Amino acid sequence: MPRETKPILCYVTDRAALHALPQGVAGAPVADDLPGVIRRAVTAGVDWIQLREKDLPAHALVELARGAVAAAHGSGTRILINDRLDVALAAGAAGVHLGEESLPVAEGSARRRDSTGSPRYAGACASRFWPSAE
Numbered sequence: 001m002p003r004e005t006k007p008i009l010c011y012v013t014d015r016a017a018l019h020a021l022p023q024g025v026a027g028a029p030v031a032d033d034l035p036g037v038i039r040r041a042v043t044a045g046v047d048w049i050q051l052r053e054k055d056l057p058a059h060a061l062v063e064l065a066r067g068a069v070a071a072a073h074g075s076g077t078r079i080l081i082n083d084r085l086d087v088a089l090a091a092g093a094a095g096v097h098l099g100e101e102s103l104p105v106a107e108g109s110a111r112r113r114d115s116t117g118s119p120r121y122a123g124a125c126a127s128r129f130w131p132s133a134e
Contacts, residue, residue: 011050012052013038018033048080065090068091069092080093
């Protein structure tokens, strides 16, 4: 019997995009409330939330990631960290997305289980393996 599959809904964060949204509209996210947007995404049942805040210093990113992991605790939502395996491990995130300039994929994949044996995810940009023709 074939296994039923469903698409994965992934929210990739971008604080700059929140600033571009109309402010003061009922129900619209507030530009500086990324943690609130993350909580609402968890409540809405988003499968994966990828924190892609490349400009944040490590300490601020770890704090944001820890808040996201706490918000997702007990739900089906998995938190992934963009480019920063160290932050993903420090925050207890479900995985890491490795870009072209990131750590080698083999290094990220070597840490596929946490201390409890729970799976961790390591993803990479397809362009790492199939660069576009120039």
